Amino acid sequence: MIGSLIFSIIQIVFLADRAEGGAGNAAVFGLFTVLFGSISLLNAHSESKTERIIAVAGFACGLLCAFLSGTRSAWLVMPFNFVILFWYLRGQELPKVSKSIKIALAVLIVAVVATAGMKVKERYQALEIDISQLDEKPNEISSLKARLLLWEGGIKAFLQAPLIGHGPQNRMDKVNSALNMPAGKEMSFTHVHNGFLNAAVDGGIVGLLGVFVLLAAPLIAAWRKSPGPGREIAIAISLLLVTSYVITGMFGIMFGHDATDAVFIYLTIVLCWIAGESAYLSIPQIAEQAETDKVVLSERTS
16 A cells, blocks of 8 residues: 555656556455555554554555545445444554554545545545536436446446346446447446446346355355454454455446456455464564474474
């Protein structure tokens, strides 16, 4: 997130109105920033001062990147992620921070608030214009009008084949056909900007059930672990993952995108790997444990 913020600032200043951070798409970048920025803060209780600083900096930079991306659906994720983070850090004795770190944190908070105010105002004005154009210029396809049309066409296409859908290769053809758009005015998007509706058009009720099972996988993997610190951090990551995907996926793409698919699969594998009873260890503690193991192994082989 720290590296992404540097990339995002360069993009905003020289290249584009919305940061993409190397994700190739501002909406996908917005999803990743709220997700990985929130995961970063899970390290706030580390015994390592360096890790604590990186945790808070990563969280703050993630929020800044989310606002610079201009992804409004990612902003909706933030309150839910704050609740999850509060639950995870509840009752834990967080290490004390020095005066210099408090000043740095205050600067970060001011930067987040200032950036948020600027981008929220900008995107709110864009939304306001789109809403007014629905009545004033009904023939113009604004960002909001396009989404409303996609959702309408998606629902109609789903109802035409509610059990098994039309297949992803026929998705937009069926949506455009359902909308009965004039020649040359068909929607050129690759998806209907709603992950659940996307699955419904592609695979009908069967496709929808598949998405629900996929989203449940990380939650079940975390919940079924043995009680302990590992289980708590696994539950926190799974909640952050599913919440981020569901909320942003209601207004954009969820699955069927190379980057979003890879991140979801990777984090689910990590969640399955974490042992529920394993203690939280900072990097220095892991290194110290590794040195101890090395000594024991050398004694056994000598």
